[in-house]
Amino acid sequence: MSASAGRGAWAGPVPGLPAEDDIGEARSTAQSSSTVQEHIDALLGGPAKYTIVELAARAGVTVDFARTFWRAMAFPNVQDHVVLFGDADVAALRVMGELVADGQLDESTVISLVRAQSHMTDRLVLWQNEALTDHAARRLGLDDASARLVVLDRVPALVDVLQAQLVYSWRRQLAALLVRTEAEVAEMGQPDTDPLHLPLQRALGFVDMVAYTRRSAELGPRALAELVQTFEYTSRDVITTRGARVVKTIGDAVLYVADDLPTAAAVAVDLVEALGAKPNMLPVRASVVWGRVLSRNGDVFGPTVNLASRLVDVAPPGAILLDKDTADALTASPAGREYTMVPRQVAELQGVGEVAPIELRRLPR
Structure with a gap:
């Protein structure tokens, strides 16, 4: 996209953010816990229905591994009776458990990888939220709290774009690292x-x-x-x-x-x-x-x-x-x-x- 195309795309109605006459609606719906829960369910592929014990059983791993995986994502411990997980959690945990079970990676490496992606994405979503909040405040003339309510209500419309750009950026960064590593190894000598x-x-x-x-x-x-x-x-x-x-x-x-x-x-x-x-x-x-x-x-x-x-x-x-x-x-x-x-x-x-x-x-x- 050219610079002029980018400016044009943001000059009119912005995908995921309301026009000025929609601000009142955004405030009321964003304050509704049911609306937020709908957004969360959409992000996570459905409502929560498993405890951590059930999560581990469905993913084919031990409860200890499931807890370690969850903590590596920088989330607090979950009590055994709390229903917090869904099918997307099962799939993610199962994949990492299979890497260990198949001997492709050991548990220490898997948990390190989980920590890495969680650390980066935690900061990423915070950065993205602040950028969108600042945009809503400037464009719509809102105070900080109102701008956050607008973004809270409308950010799901941007999920596909943000996710696609994350995957693109990750692949580009990995490709650049491979080039640098190859060049460095070639120069190392003895x-x-x-x-x-x-x-x-x-x-x-x-x-x-x-x-x-x-x-x-x-x-x-x-x-x-x-x-x-x-x-x-x-x-x-x-x-x-x-x-x-x-x-x-x-x-x-x-x-x-x-x-x-x-x-x-x-x-x-x-x-x-x-x-x-x-x-x-x-x-x-x-x-x-x-x-x-x-x-x-x-x-x-x-x-x-x-x-x-x-x-x-x-x-x-x-x-x-x-x-x-x-x-x-x-x-x-x-x-x-x-x-x-x-x-x-x-x-x-x-x-x-x-x-x-x-x-x-x-x-x-």
Whole structure:
């Protein structure tokens, strides 16, 4: 779809959201528990009719496995007599149980996969709901509570589109991961036999907003939402278009990873500039570190991550700090000629010790 087509599609009546004269109806029906229950039944393929004991029996797994599966989805324990599950739950549990029974995967791996998808989809549905609520509030001139009632009533009309886009995005992301993995394995050469070495060599970057805690206490909800959204959207756009990947955002900070150091350095410089050009954006600072990491649960771990996190804490507003090893590696690369390295005062970094940071500055083009 072209940009103009997208704007046109949202200019008239929006699928899943009412016209202004339907707001009253939306408020009354959304407040009805029976209406909400109808939506839930439609989402889950029918009404609840099984207890967790019956669920386990129908799926061919133990009750303990069923409970572990349910908790891995980030839901609380369910008492044996509570009727909460339907045929869709049976089908999902049976598939994962068969993977274990057939020996394709062990139970630990299956539960890890369930945790992964549940963690991501929990955040996804929250993000989607907030986006739709914000749209309803802006388009229809509603307060927050009224906008949420509208979305609550009308979101089922968007379920098929949201689900299809999720599957599409997942397949695209998996395809990109396969390409990256193939390229990395081809470049590895001889395997590293040192048991203390972390497996992946990556460049990490942290970018955070300065004085966020104080500023956030001074802003109203709409201004705060705009600040956080501008920071996150701009960060994701710059990071991904430059060829790096977002690991996570934490309100006032973003952590990204790149397969090579020049990419991470370019992201840091471009991102500091892009955020600095945004109206009403707080000053930002950054760090870039090259080293080995461990990747688990969609996150990265290790001393390299800790060093990058501590460096950004001592960076002045607008500055990008490196450690000496990272600065030396970047200087030795062909991309090094694009930058100048400025030594900064030695800093005591919590949990790291004394480090002599080096500020990265891109030379005029």
